[in-house]
Amino acid sequence: MFENQDRTNLDDLGEFGLIDHLTKSIKLTQQSTVKGVGDDAAVLDFTGKKVLVSTDMLLEGIHFDLAYTPLKHLGYKAIQVNLSDIYAMNGTASQVTVSIGMSSKFPLEAIEELYQGIYIACEKYNVDLVGGDTTSSKQGLVIxxxxxxxxxxxxxxxxxxxxxxxxxxxxxxxxxxxxxxQLLEREKLIYLENPKIQPDLEGKDYIVERQLKPEARRDIVELLKSIDVKPTAMIDVSDGLASEILHICKQSDKGCNLYEEKIPLDPMTYETAREFNLDPTVCALSGGEDYELLFTVKQADYDKIKFKMDITIIGHITEPSAGCNLITKTGNVHPLKAQGWNAFKQD
Amino acid sequence: MFENQDRTNLDDLGEFGLIDHLTKSIKLTQQSTVKGVGDDAAVLDFTGKKVLVSTDMLLEGIHFDLAYTPLKHLGYKAIQVNLSDIYAMNGTASQVTVSIGMSSKFPLEAIEELYQGIYIACEKYNVDLVGGDTTSSKQGLVIxxxxxxxxxxxxxxxxxxxxxxxxxxxxxxxxxxxxxxQLLEREKLIYLENPKIQPDLEGKDYIVERQLKPEARRDIVELLKSIDVKPTAMIDVSDGLASEILHICKQSDKGCNLYEEKIPLDPMTYETAREFNLDPTVCALSGGEDYELLFTVKQADYDKIKFKMDITIIGHITEPSAGCNLITKTGNVHPLKAQGWNAFKQD
Known part of the structure; x- marks a missing residue:
């Protein structure tokens, strides 16, 4: 359909380049549209309250691998990933719609398991499933x-x-x-080579759960409200810390200093990264899928948050000309870069 | 994962059976949820106005065939299919979110064409694209x-x-x-057998457009408002007239008489159906994808609608014990059945 000379390679653009490219010509015309593309959720004004709407698509082979992802966990995660965007707007999630494309080769029990995870997440986070679509898929599972x-x-x-x-x-x-x-991928390879070997995930529950069953941080939104702190900016950590910090700085037209030694790492994350010869800091910066909240607060709020166990101050916002910098443990200053998790694949 | 004796075949359940099965245990907990699953759109109450939300998924090989579907038309149709649900609630569509999964083998120009159709539809129908997700897909195109x-x-x-x-x-x-x-499928087969033969769609513009570039009936919602008619029930015709009538009757706990001779058919639809040895009435009853609005009005409103060119009275609602009946041109009475378009494949 397109001659070779007309082709622009999607890979060269990158995800954000592509989104920028595709959305730059959008004109908003509705009085009720306060904020469209460009944040975690769209903000709509239907008198009184702001309505927040966010959407995400999960595709088999891209976002999940059924070889090691239980369907119930997958359903649970699909909801969490989306709620996280509403919380990142400092909002209350109230409804979800879910569309599923699934091969008719799946038995009913499989799709039930998937929905079971969805319902558990909805119940736990007090949101209503209010619509959706279920269709057969000739290819993989689509959510x-x-x-x-x-x-x-x-x-x-x-x-x-x-x-x-x-x-x-x-x-x-x-x-x-x-x-x-990484752990799940390794065990999958071992299994494929020798199906008699049982997966060895003993003692690794925490990081396996972080991947398979993340929890959106509604509690952080509630905590901040309870101590009367309104974040000045917020985003959820889906693509890795570096990428999210750069979003906030770019969109706010600011710079920042991020201190490597302050980046919160669980000991199991640290040890297991080392086992894989990965730099734990790089895993935090570029790994993604942590679904934590990254936010900025005024210095005046320091006393209110300094002793909160679940919040870590990792740096501060600077003037834009200072750039976005990572201050390493040894005191070196590097420009912060968003590699995205794809970058790991070249290691 | 599942033993054979535990399998329930999805095909046996059918789409609506599956949806019923999956949604029967939903408990609504939000005060703001007025209506969840079970209608064309979810109804949410955020003070003052009701917010309508609807979602649909289109998968390559299931809902469209790129062999004869231009991407621009596909983008346009994806929006129409969704807006149609909002109009079927007698509402005003104001925003959409769009998620696309697409192989990175597609050039940028292809995804641009797709979005071009999306933007044209949004502009024409005065809705804002306010969010979404763009991801690579290992399999087909997903919208x-x-x-x-x-x-x-x-x-x-x-x-x-x-x-x-x-x-x-x-x-x-x-x-x-x-x-x-049917026409597009025939031309595709001819082309596959002999790529030198040009597709013969001459004079068939109307029905080809009905398939490739449907228009959601915002104008009907506006017309009804302008003549002060509030429908008593409404649904859009996506799965075929019979299926939609049965939805209204079942959910309203009523019966109906539908008169075959009243079913509005375009002459080109009629003639082309005959060319394919298809019964034109069956095409209307079970064909689907027309995205017209099916609605009921009080008899007192008869004078207001009787001369409206674009509205046809095709029957009336009866007591539930009378059942849902098709009165044929020859005066025979048949129970109305929802075959769905899959039924055609067995002909």
Whole structure:
């Protein structure tokens, strides 16, 4: 359909380049559209409350591998991944729609398991499944989720509003989901070579769960509200810490200093990364899928958050001309780069 | 993963059986959820206006064939299919989110064409594209769209509120999309046998467009408002007239009489169906993809709609014990059956 000379390779553009390219000509016309493409969720104004809507698609072979992903976990994760976007707007998630494309070769029990995970997640996070579509698929399993939530106008937190001097904070710990994935991939290869060998995941529950059954951080949104801290900017960590920090800095037109020694790592993440000859810091920066919240707060809020166990201050926002920098443990300064998890595949 | 004796075949359940099965245990907990699964769109109450949300997934090889579907048309259709659900609630569509999974073998120009069709549809129907996801796919092209709209509470029109004696009405004409598909499939086979033969679609523009580039009937919603007619129940015709009538009757706990001679058919649909040795009435009843609106109105509104060119009265609602009947041109009475378009494949 297209001659070779007309081809632009999608790989060369990269995901964000492609999204930029595709969305740059969007014109918003609805009075009810407060914020369209470009943040974790769309913000719509239907009088009084802001309505938050976000959508994600998970494809077999790209986002998950059924060789080591139980369907119940997959359903659970598909919901978490989407709720995370609503929380990243500082909102309350209230509904989801779920569309599934699945080969008719799957037995009913399989699709039930998938939905079981979906329902467990909905119940736990107090959201209603309000619609969707179920269709047969000639290829792999496809899951598309749209999540809807709400927030008072004053509470909605964007990516582009970080201020100079603000503290850069992250919830939980990072890199675990990526290291967990390495472990699962290794055990899959061993199994394929010799199906009689049982997978050896003993003692690795935490990082395996980080990969297979992440939890969106509703508790962090609630914690911040309870201590009266409104983040100045927020995003969820789906593509890796570096990528998310760069989103906030770019969209806020600011720079930042990120301190390597401050990046929260679980000991199991650290040890297992070492086993795989991976740099644990790189796993946190570029691993992704941790679904933690990255946010900025005013310095005046320092006392309110400094002793919160689940929040770590990892740096601060600077003037844009200073750039985005990683200060290593040895004191070296490197420009922060978003490699994305694909970069690992070349190692 | 599942032993053979535990298998329930998805094919045996059918799409609606599967949806019933999967959604029967849903418990709604949000005060803001007025209506969840079970209608064309979810209805959410965020003070003042009702928010309408609907979602659909289109998969290559299931819902479309790239051999004869231009990508621009496909993008356009993906939006129409979704907006149609919002109009079927008697609402105003205001936003969409679009998720695309596409092989990286596609050149950028291909995905641009797809988005071009999406943008043209959004502009024409005055909706904002407010979010989505773009990902690579290892298999075919996947498109998932969520549409969002709104309506005053008094205007929202469900499927389950048809009343006895109400007139059964449909917009436009039916069966064209299905007959258009037969034509495209035939030309594809001829082409595969001999690529030198050019497709012969001359004079068939209307039915080819009905298949490739349907238009959601926003104009009908606006027309009904302008003549002060509030439908008592409404649904869009995506699976075929018979299936949609049965949805309204079942959910409203009513019967109906449908008159074959009243079913609106375009002459080209009629002639082309005959060329294919298909019964034109069956094409309308079971063909699907027409994206017309099927609705019921009170008899008192008869004078307001009787001369509207684009609305046809095709029957009336009866007491439930009378059943759902098709009165043929020869006066025979048959129980109305939803065969769905798959049934054609056995002919």
């Amino acid at each position: 598309s989720v749209t999540s809807i939530g709400y927030a008072d106008e004053a509470d909605v937190t964007y990516r582009n509003t970080a201020g100079e001097g603000d503290l850069l904070c992250v919830s939980g710990d990072l890199g675990g989901a990526y290291v967990g994935l | 998932s769209v969520t549409s969002i709209g709104y309506a005053d509470e008094a205007d929202v029109t469900y499927r389950n509120t048809a009343g006895e004696g109400d007139l059964l009405c449909v917009s436009g004409d039916l069966g064209g999309a299905y007959v258009g598909l």
